[in-house]
Amino acid sequence: MLILSCPFCGERDESEFVCAGPARAPRMTLAAATDDAWVDYLTAPPNPKGVVRERWWHSHGCGEWLIVERDTLTHAIHATRGARHEHD
Amino acid sequence: MQRYSFFNLLRHAATGHRSWQPAWRDRPLRQIYDVIIIGAGGHGLAAAYYLARHHGISNVAVLDMGWLGGGNIARNTVTIRSNYMRDESIPFFVKSVSLYERLTRELNFNLMFSQRGMIDVIMTPGVLRQIRRRMLAMHLYGSVYEPMSVAELRRRVPALTGGGPGSRLPIMAAMLHPTAAVCRHDAVAWGYARAADDLGVEIHQNTEVKALLRGPGGAIAGVETSRGTVSARKVIVAVSGHTSTLTETVGLRLPLQTYNLTAFVSEPVKPVVDVVVNCPDLGVYVSQSDKGELVIGGALDVGQSFRQDIKQGVFENTVAALLELFPSFRRLKLLRQWGGALDFAHDATPIVSKVDIPGLYVSAGWWGGFKAVPAGGMTLAWLAANDAPHPLIEGFGLGRFRHLDYVIETGTTSSR
Incomplete structure (x- = not known):
């Protein structure tokens, strides 16, 4: 069971969160993107054997969206922060 | 190949079982082959067998980083079924089940194939609608789903006493998939390995492929292994959750993510469940092995993972779901748990395809590919031999992503 550190609620159990999958890079400008890149x-x-960046939603807590850096081999969590300023 | 038969068993008994041949040979690793198959699991060994049997290509090396059949073919829950949703998938899985039905005889290896049927236990209208829709799609291709009343379900599975009218999610319907089966997973790997070895294929265990190698023209040239470089003009990647790790050594990115799916078994008990029981609403399925162990699987862990153990929360959720259906199982002790690193494609449909690198073929995204081993191996061999997809896997090509023309499959894991 993971323990995620929410910026508002502190360390909370994984069961309070929804994992929303990989955190993507900022959406590319379609006009500039090739079909292959898109x-x-x-x-x-x-899909590394190592650190992935994921979005987690504290659905059973404060409702904040988090960006979590987690290791896919060890489950170690290297960083957790609120997602609201992610692409500022 | 020394055939296994009752007569041979008697003959060897007379000599104290001292003259049995090994099922496959250990041979020196050569530097060049016609085809290299990475991964001595179900799909890799089946592809090797069908390459030799159907296409006459036996100068083949199957390489595995560990021991033969020690990957995901040893880490599944042995359920074989064809209750899929999409036009691209159903005929493929129907073929796979029919190949399994004949496989014990074909390989002369007892797979302990038991076509006992699977019952989906349904608790919510959404799942009922989804499964009824699957039933209609399956009937177009000769796969069968038969509606079953709750009373009939209780008669067929007396141990299933949970989910009554007073429970949180009462059982509202059931659906029988009569051609579903279980069999012995190790025997599938060993049977294919023995038959492929007999046709001249070489199997090299403890030979880890570190990287794929490209030639000067850009085509595949071979692989870099822990035992040196091995060359071939055709290379097949059949390594499940590690596919993208391997293809990225030649800069090939694939729409795959690796997840952890787990299972566990109870202590052996007398026969208590003689079908596969699957409950998509709760996210649990169970069958009983010939040894008497209950084989229990659940939903996959959230988030990408290359781990091969089970997370405590997943474990507890799956046990709670099982006890919701079978309260009497709460006194059972659990013996073993395991997990597999399995990959699934962006649209949850497998990828069996050529790639942009000539000579490289990928079989991936099975998300639990045990049921697909015979047809997957047969079509993969066809793909590598003809450099063109077998009709059964035309929908499994990588080109579908290029056109954003996904084959979104809902029948991939039984617990969803």
Whole structure:
């Protein structure tokens, strides 16, 4: 069971959260993107044996969206922060 | 190949069982082959067998980082079924089930194939609608789903005493998939390995492929292994959750994510459940092995993962779901748990495809591909031999992503 650190609620159990999958890079400008790059962006998130960036939603808590950096081999969590300023 | 038969068993008994041949040979690793198959699991070994049997290509090496059949073919819940949703999937899985039905005889290896049927236990209108829709799609392709009353369900599975009128989610309907089966997973790997070895295929265990290699023209040239470089003009990748890790060594990114799916078994008990019981609403399924162990699986863990253990929360949720249906199982002790790193494609349909690198073929995204082993191996061999997809896997090509023309499959895991 993971323990995620919510910026408002502190350390909370994984069961309070919904994992919403990989956190993507900022959406690319369609006019500038090639077809291949666009398909890659849509369908092929990084799949490393190592650290992934994910979005988690504190649905049973404060409702904040988080960006979590988690290791796919160890489940170690390297960073957690609120997602609201992610692409500022 | 020394055939297994009652007569041979008697003959060897007379000599104290000292003259049985090994099921496959250990041979020196050569530097060049016609085809290299990475991954001595179900799909890899089946592809090797069908390459030799159907296409006459036996100068083949199957390489595995561990031991033969030690990956996801050893880490599944042995359920074989064809209750899929999409036009692209159903005929493929119908074929796979029919190949399994004949496989014990074909491989001369007892797979302990038991076509006992699977019953979906349904608790919510949404799942009922989805499964009825699947039933209609399946009937177009000769796969069968038969509606079953709750009374009949209780008669067929007396141990299923939960989900009554007073429970949180009362059972509202059931659906029988009569051709679903279970069999012995190790025997599938061993049977294919033995038959492929007999046809001249070499199986090299403890030979980890570190990287794929491209030639000067960009085509595939071979692989870099822990035992040196091995060359081939055709390379098949059949390594489940590790597919993208391997293809990224030649810069090929694939629309795959790797997840952790787990299962566990109870202590052996007398026969208590003689079908596969699956409950999509609760996210649990169970069958009983020939040894008497209850084989229990649940939903996959959230988030990408390459782990091979089970997370406590997933474990507890699955047990709670099981006890909701079978309260009497709460006194059972659990013996073993395991997990597999399995990959699934962006649209949850498998990828069996050529890629942009000539000579490289990928079989991935099975998200639990045990049921697909015979047809997956047969069509993968066809793909590599003809450099063109078998008609059964035309919908499984990578081109579908290029056109954002997904085949969104809902029947991939039984617990969803």
